[in-house]
Amino acid sequence: MAEAFINHRMLSWAAERSGMSVSEIADSLKVKIEEVYAWFEGQKRPSFSKAQAISKKLEIPFAYLYLASPPSMEPNIPDLRTLNNNSKKILSNNSLEVIKDAEFKQSWYKEYIISNVSSAPLPFVGKYKVGDISIVSNIKEKIGEDLFSHRGKNSEEFIRKIILSYEEMGVSVLKSSIVASNSHRKIPLNDLRGFALSDLHAPFIFINSSDEEVGQIFTLFHELVHIWLGESGISDFISDNSHHGKLENFCNLVAGKILVSSSDLKRNWIETKENIRNIEDSANALKVSRAVILKRARDEDYISREDYNKMYKFIYGKKREKIPSKSDKGGNFYYTLPYRNGRRLTKAVISLVQNGDIGAREASQLLNINISKVFSKKLQRNILEEYRWGA
Incomplete structure (x- = not known):
């Protein structure tokens, strides 16, 4: 089986960013924990298919594992979160x-x-x-x-x-x-x-x-x-x-x-x-x-x-516990959509689609929904009538 000539340091970096432990990675890939440790330390290399599976599991582009050093993953806005020792938290x-x-x-x-x-x-x-x-x-x-x-x-x-x-x-x-x-x-x-x-x-x-x-x-x-x-x-x-x-x-x-x-x-x-x-x-x-x-x-x-x-x-x-509200529940797609994307933006996108000013692909990217949903009559009716948006 072909080996993936990845940078083991990038593997460690990706795992740290994801917050996944070595045992969790091993369990998800159905391999022994010792094997994952060997990959992290550069003693062994994963197969090409395993390396692809790792990148998917750690939610990074596969090509990142071949880089010499980590890319910049900083947000474009100031990160004001700090720990008690004034060090910065790592953003997931x-x-x-x-x-x-x-x-x-x-x-x-x-x-x-x-x-x-x-x-x-x-x-x-x-x-x-x-x-x-x-x-x-x-x-x-x-x-x-x-x-x-x-x-x-x-x-x-x-x-x-x-x-x-x-x-x-x-x-x-x-x-x-x-x-x-x-x-x-x-x-x-x-x-x-x-x-x-x-x-x-x-x-x-x-x-x-x-x-x-x-x-x-x-x-x-x-x-x-x-x-x-x-x-x-x-x-x-x-x-x-x-x-x-x-x-x-x-x-x-x-x-x-x-x-x-x-x-x-x-x-x-x-x-x-x-x-x-x-x-x-x-x-x-x-x-x-x-x-x-x-x-x-x-x-x-x-x-x-x-x-x-x-x-x-x-x-x-005291531990902060959340009782899910209606806007958190995934069952009502039409209810959660304007919350997730913003009320006015959602309405603007759907209106432009109806008028033929933008295409379904652009709308689906903006609202993070399947293209088929863009033309849903129920979606368009509920959004444009500001369904359940009122206070």
Whole structure:
């Protein structure tokens, strides 16, 4: 059987990026673990067919295994995620592909907007600088106070209302937990919670729908602050660690103040209750996480630094579990499509197909669907009628 003269160092690099262990690779290829170790160390070479199977399993082009050194796999936007020692996290292949796909969509949609809607830039993009806390009132004024005073019957409804308000003012929101339409390629939550692609004409936001719903809500506002600052980036999650940097800490601060104002906290905080009960009840009432309430309670001096530190450890020690919402379920293709691709972009693509302005292949690439689906009458009817998009 012909051997593949691959670079064993590239094999190790690809495995590290994928997050797969040696035993998982061995099991998937139905070979002994010792054989895989031998490939990694350059003591043996896999067969050509095994090498092809490895590249497919590790989700990299087969030719990469022959390179002398790893290619650049960095995203085009700043990666603001850090570990406690200030070192950068490695972005997974799935997460990188999601970012590239969003950039592709944004590039197309920007051209569409300028050519067919308006060439005028959106006035709020890049309007503020880090440190200007008046950004809080400006964002709330733009969105409308009604969104916050009527948050919906549950967190899922609040998310729908937020996304609808963003799209109406020109910010596209992509919400998914998988790469394209491939349910087997999950986006790891600890790798990618959200990112912002700032642009004067077509700003884009992505949130990972595998996060718990209150986490998605916070991420939506965190990313919106990025747009108001004109700063693209892959975002870190809410935390009190100083290593996040000035930009991320400011986005967290503003998002918290938007979601939980001083009056919101005063209205929900009852002095006769224990702090932890106040945090739980306020979080449920305002449809935010306990971590957001905890931080805002400390900001407003409702709790001491000592109590804050104790409850911080308690809250972050709990595992975040997600109850799938309707927009996460793969059963209703017509429901999830505008969430995954953005409401206005999806509608624009389907309208152009109907008018014969773009072909089915281009539409299928933009929406990550099979070409046959593009001409689905049910799809066109539901999308153009904005089926189930309302808040």
